[in-house]
Structure formats: C-alpha cells, structure tokens
Amino acid sequence: MRSPCRFIIPRSRGTVTLPGPPTRGPRLDVRRHGGVSGHPSGGGGERLSSSSTSSSSSSTIITTPIFYVNAAPHLGHLHSAVTADCLHRYKVLQGFRTRFSTGTDEHGLKVQQAAEAAGQDPLSFCTAVSERFRHLFVTCNISYTDYVRTSDPAHRRAVQTFWTALRSKGLIYKGTYEGWYSTQDESFLTPSQVVDALDPSGKDIKVSLESGHKVEWMKEDNYMFRLSALRGQLLGWLRGNPGAVQPDRFYQDVLQWLQEELPDLSVSRQRSRLQWGIPVPGDPEQTIYVWLDALVNYLTVAGYPHAHQQWWHSANHVIGKDILKFHAVYWPAFLLGAGLPLPQTIHVHSHWTVGGKKMSKSVGNVVDPVEKSRRFTPDGLRYFLLRQGVPESDCDYNDGKVVKVLNADLADSLGGLLNRCTAPALNPAQRYPPFCSALFPSDRPAAGGRATPEDHRMLGAVRDLPAAVERHYESLHAYKALEAISGCVRLTNGFVQRHTPWKLDRGDEGDRRWLDTVLHVALECLRMYGTLLQPVVPEISDKLLCRLGVRPDERSWAALRFLPRSRGMACPFEGRALGSDSGVLFGRLEPVNTDNRKPKKTLKHA
Numbered sequence: 001m002r003s004p005c006r007f008i009i010p011r012s013r014g015t016v017t018l019p020g021p022p023t024r025g026p027r028l029d030v031r032r033h034g035g036v037s038g039h040p041s042g043g044g045g046e047r048l049s050s051s052s053t054s055s056s057s058s059s060t061i062i063t064t065p066i067f068y069v070n071a072a073p074h075l076g077h078l079h080s081a082v083t084a085d086c087l088h089r090y091k092v093l094q095g096f097r098t099r100f101s102t103g104t105d106e107h108g109l110k111v112q113q114a115a116e117a118a119g120q121d122p123l124s125f126c127t128a129v130s131e132r133f134r135h136l137f138v139t140c141n142i143s144y145t146d147y148v149r150t151s152d153p154a155h156r157r158a159v160q161t162f163w164t165a166l167r168s169k170g171l172i173y174k175g176t177y178e179g180w181y182s183t184q185d186e187s188f189l190t191p192s193q194v195v196d197a198l199d200p201s202g203k204d205i206k207v208s209l210e211s212g213h214k215v216e217w218m219k220e221d222n223y224m225f226r227l228s229a230l231r232g233q234l235l236g237w238l239r240g241n242p243g244a245v246q247p248d249r250f251y252q253d254v255l256q257w258l259q260e261e262l263p264d265l266s267v268s269r270q271r272s273r274l275q276w277g278i279p280v281p282g283d284p285e286q287t288i289y290v291w292l293d294a295l296v297n298y299l300t301v302a303g304y305p306h307a308h309q310q311w312w313h314s315a316n317h318v319i320g321k322d323i324l325k326f327h328a329v330y331w332p333a334f335l336l337g338a339g340l341p342l343p344q345t346i347h348v349h350s351h352w353t354v355g356g357k358k359m360s361k362s363v364g365n366v367v368d369p370v371e372k373s374r375r376f377t378p379d380g381l382r383y384f385l386l387r388q389g390v391p392e393s394d395c396d397y398n399d400g401k402v403v404k405v406l407n408a409d410l411a412d413s414l415g416g417l418l419n420r421c422t423a424p425a426l427n428p429a430q431r432y433p434p435f436c437s438a439l440f441p442s443d444r445p446a447a448g449g450r451a452t453p454e455d456h457r458m459l460g461a462v463r464d465l466p467a468a469v470e471r472h473y474e475s476l477h478a479y480k481a482l483e484a485i486s487g488c489v490r491l492t493n494g495f496v497q498r499h500t501p502w503k504l505d506r507g508d509e510g511d512r513r514w515l516d517t518v519l520h521v522a523l524e525c526l527r528m529y530g531t532l533l534q535p536v537v538p539e540i541s542d543k544l545l546c547r548l549g550v551r552p553d554e555r556s557w558a559a560l561r562f563l564p565r566s567r568g569m570a571c572p573f574e575g576r577a578l579g580s581d582s583g584v585l586f587g588r589l590e591p592v593n594t595d596n597r598k599p600k601k602t603l604k605h606a
C-alpha cells in the first residue's frame with residue numbers, strides 16, 4: 001500500500017525517503033540502492049538542540065540487537081526494533097545523518113541443532129528465518145538502513161580482522177577453559193551464578209540463576225580473551241560516562257559487575273563441537289565464540305575495517321536487559337582492546353511477559369507480532385508497545401489492554417479531535433482558518449478577548465510539549481512522551497468542548513471570527529501532535545498531517561513553531577486548503593471478550 005503523500009527528493013548523496021509515509025515493500029528498494037530513509041532536512045542539516053544531549057557530531061548509528069534465528073520472531077523482538085526505530089526517526093527529524101541497523105545472528109550450536117532438527121543445511125535454515133524477521137520489520141515500518149546477517153561474507157571478514165587485531169595486541173591467548181556453560185544462553189557462568197535445580201524427570205541439574213537455563217561443566221582447550229586485564233579501564237569508562245548505560249538501574253548493575261571478579265573470557269569453541277561459525281584465523285580447529293562474532297556486526301555496519309571512522313564514533317545500541325552483560329562489559333572490552341571508540345549509549349529495556357513469565361522462544365509463550373499487526377494495524381501495535389513499555393520494568397501483554405489503549409488514545413481522543421476540527425459542518429471552506437489575536441490575546445485574558453485562563457494554560461502546555469517530548473525520546477522513555485502528548489490532546493479536546501464552536505452563529509461577525517480562531521488553535525495543536533508522533537506512528541502521523549495540508553518539508557523538529565500568530569508572527573498554514581479526507585484516523589477496535597466461559601447450551605425440547 002502506498003501512502004498518498006510519499007515524496008522522494010534528491011540530495012547530494014543518494015536518495016532520501018521522507019519519514020511521513022513509511023511504506024512497505026518499495027521502501028526496501030530505496031535502501032538497496034544506498035538511500036537513507038526518512039530525512040526531512042537533508043544530511044547534516046540544522047537541528048534544534050535546545051535540550052539535546054547528543055554528541056556534537058551530526059551523524060550517528062542506531063542499532064537493535066541482531067536476532068538469533070533459532071526460531072521465528074515474537075513480540076519481544078519487535079519491541080526492541082520499534083524502540084530503536086523510534087529513536088532513529090526522531091534523530092532524522094532532528095536533522096542527524098543516521099544509519100540504523102538490524103539483522104540476524106546466525107551462528108552457534110543452537111542454530112546448528114535447530115537446522116539439523118529441521119532437516120536443513122544451516123544456511124538455508126538461517127535464510128528462511130532471517131527473511132521472517134525482515135518481513136516483520138518491513139510490515140511494521142522499521143526504517144532500517146542496514147540489515148546485517150552474520151553469515152554474510154563482509155561480516156565474516158570484519159570478524160576475522162577484528163580477531164586478528166585483538167590477537168596482535170596480545171589480548172587473545174591459547175588456554176584451557178574450565179567452568180559452567182549454558183548452551184541455551186551461549187554464555188559462561190561463575191559458580192555464584194549457578195544454582196541447583198531438578199529437571200522435569202526429577203534429576204538433579206544445575207541451572208543459571210539469571211535465566212533458569214541448564215548449565216554444564218565444560219573443559220576444553222580454546223582461545224581466551226584477557227578480559228580481567230581491562231576491568232580497570234572499563235570501570236573508568238563507566239564512571240566517567242554515567243549516561244553510557246541507561247536507565248540508571250542498569251548502569252548500577254554494570255558498575256556492580258565490574259566491581260566483582262572478571263575472569264578471562266573463552267572466545268572460541270573446538271570445531272569438532274561447533275562447525276556452524278566463523279573459523280579462528282590461522283587455526284581451523286577452532287570456531288570463534290558466537291557472541292564475539294555477533295557483537296562485531298555493529299562494526300560491520302560502520303564499514304569496518306576500511307571506512308568505519310566516519311560512522312564509528314557515536315553508536316547507540318538498543319537492547320533487552322537479558323543481553324546487558326554482553327553489551328556493557330564484553331563489547332566495550334573488545335573495543336578497548338582493539339583501540340576503537342566505545343558506544344555512546346546503551347539503551348536497555350525490560351521484557352514483555354505473558355502471565356508474569358518472560359515471553360521467550362524457548363518457553364514457547366510467544367505472541368506473534370505479524371498476526372497482531374494485522375489485527376491492530378502496524379501503527380496500532382507500535383503505539384501500544386511504546387505507550388506501555390516501561391524500560392525499567394517488565395510489562396504483561398494481553399489483547400484487552402491493547403484495545404483499551406488504542407481506542408482511548410488514537411480512535412477517540414486524537415481521531416475524535418481531528419474529525420471535529422476538520423468536519424465540513426464546522427469548517428465548510430476546508431481551510432486552515434484565520435486566527436484573531438484580539439479575541440485570543442497573548443497576554444492572559446484582556447478586554448474584548450474570549451479566551452479563558454484555562455485556554456491560556458492549555459496553550460502553555462502545548463508550547464512546552466516539544467521540549468518534554470524531546471527529553472523523553474532522547475532517553476528512550478517513549479511512554480512518557482506519549483503520556484505527555486495524550487494529556488495535551490485531552491486538554492485540546494476540552495478547549496473545543498468548552499467553546500462549543502458548533503453553537504456559534506456564522507452570521508455574526510464576532511462569533512465567526514471566534515469560531516475560526518478556536519479551529520485555528522485546535523489545528524495548530526493537531527499539527528504539533530502529528531509532528532511529534534511521527535517517530536512512533538508514522539502512518540497515522542502522515543495521515544493527520546496530510547489532512548491538515550502540512551507538506552513533508554514542514555514536518556521536522558525545526559518546523560514545529562507552535563501558533564506563531566499568537567506571537568504576532570505569520571503562520572504559513574493560515575488560509576491554506578486542508579488536505580483531502582482519507583477517512584477515520586484510527587478505526588475503533590472491537591472490545592475483547594474477556595468472558596472465557598463457554599456459551600450456555602440450550603436444552604433441546606423433546
């Protein structure tokens with residue numbers, strides 16, 4: 001489906017697809033040709049930096065984790081992707097040059113075993129699952145610019161070069177690893193991270209304290225990375241960069257880990273155990289540890305080892321809390337070892353649970369995001385994930401909650417406001433009506449004015465909104481941004497309701513001017529909401545802004561300028577024709593039947 005307002009404009013490097021109308025299939029063609037999606041003001045354009053905490057450089061890399069292909073994607077994976085996509089779209093609106101990568105992590109024992117079980121060779125198996133992830137991301141308008149697969153030859157070259165760099169610095173040595181290992185988590189554990197448990201048959205086993213997955217005692221010759229030698233430097237980096245891991249509770253976790261023992265890390269497996277992976281350069285009997293392999297994907301995207309400098313200086317990773325140690329301890333240690341810049345920020349989010357249990361492939365309690373995006377629309381699902389997902393704490397999923405949130409915020413509140421203010425009955429000229437400053441003076445209530453103190457308070461709240469939303473998007477607390485926006489939408493609905501413009505007399509000069517002013521103010525509020533919501537619900541925002549007649553080049557952060565007429569400045573929209581009406585903004589969803597009782601049987605009369 002093509003959106004009515006999709007524009008492609010040429011710029012100095014490549015092709016740019018503007019962010020308003022995220023599209024499905026065709027969008028990928030643009031990327032394949034090296035285009036960067038969604039950039040309203042051109043590469044390195046000016047950005048509003050009132051409260052921005054970003055690097056002074058205007059280019060940045062945003063990443064999701066690459067997803068392990070041992071099973072199909074679930075809602076938790078989409079959550080990471082939507083969170084990173086929100087950050088990416090927001091940065092683009094601010095004028096940053098961005099790369100946004102996602103992809104699939106394809107090596108390792110679990111994949112090798114899953115392929116065997118499916119009777120396929122590993123690469124065919126990975127290709128099929130990787131395509132399912134890609135399909136999900138396209139369906140849900142994830143505006144990635146790079147899709148990495150760890151089975152790609154370019155990635156393999158990057159990993160082997162990276163390995164060689166660490167080895168040449170004496171940071172990798174041949175040794176013997178002996179200790180607990182979880183194949184499920186592909187991770188090593190210290191004795192304090194292991195507890196006793198019983199398997200389903202009642203047999204004594206050891207499991208990981210954190211994940212609950214079974215662990216085994218392992219002893220084998222392989223290569224070790226001198227992680228212990230880097231502990232001091234890691235601590236120094238973290239202490240000097242309190243924003244490097246966000247939110248703070250996760251930063252504190254990493255600090256705590258770094259204060260404990262940090263043994264050297266085994267970074268290879270014997271080839272006889274693991275064939276599906278990248279061989280150690282110069283030692284075909286060993287395979288590179290999947291996490292070292294997977295983490296290097298971020299450098300592959302940046303062009304490592306040849307042209308990474310222009311991108312590898314401001315990386316923002318978005319990850320689930322389950323992989324924090326890999327990203328906040330191992331990854332920075334590898335980068336320090338290789339003499340490369342460390343990530344700017346590691347944004348961590350918590351988990352979606354089902355009935356209180358983490359949604360997870362291995363548990364099998366997963367929610368299918370493709371099915372949900374069909375039911376609730378891609379934007380509906382995106383909105384719900386970001387409105388309800390709180391980075392600091394887990395959140396339980398159920399369909400009833402989705403319906404409630406979407407009906408209240410998108411269908412009734414925002415959709416209702418747009419509908420009211422653009423309805424031909426109230427706005428027969430179908431134009432952005434004029435604003436009368438005598439009726440709505442900027443200084444509080446004044447003689448001849450009709451605006452109330454409450455109206456002024458509403459204006460103040462909307463005027464302050466971009467700065468608050470900016471702060472929340474920066475820290476990836478999208479739920480707070482959406483809370484603030486929906487609070488303002490409610491205030492604007494209250495404003496319209498208070499002045500009942502439908503009761504005003506068009507034949508009376510004063511009433512007509514006031515009606516126009518009320519509509520002008522409400523449309524200005526809607527323009528703000530449409531612009532600010534673009535990172536979260538690109539299709540809905542596009543529809544809203546198209547209806548208001550706001551052009552794609554008027555949708556950046558810098559173009560926000562709320563209600564300029566109230567400050568005596570010209571408003572470019574005043575008098576402009578509204579866009580065509582393309583139907584309801586977001587259709588109301590049927591409530592979910594929570595009554596699980598079976599319908600009563602009616603007794604047949606003999």
Ligand SMILES: Nc1ncnc2c1ncn2[C@@H]1O[C@H](COP(=O)(O)OP(=O)(O)OP(=O)(O)O)[C@@H](O)[C@H]1O
Pocket residue numbers: 065067068075076077079080184318319320321322323350351352353358359360361362363
């Ligand atoms: N329940 C979840 N809630 C939010 N994000 C999740 C969830 N599960 C996975 N993710 C995201 O996907 C990333 C990779 O997860 P992974 O592939 O290990 O999924 P999983 O279902 O937990 O798998 P497994 O059960 O095999 O451990 C996580 O780091 C996180 O970013």
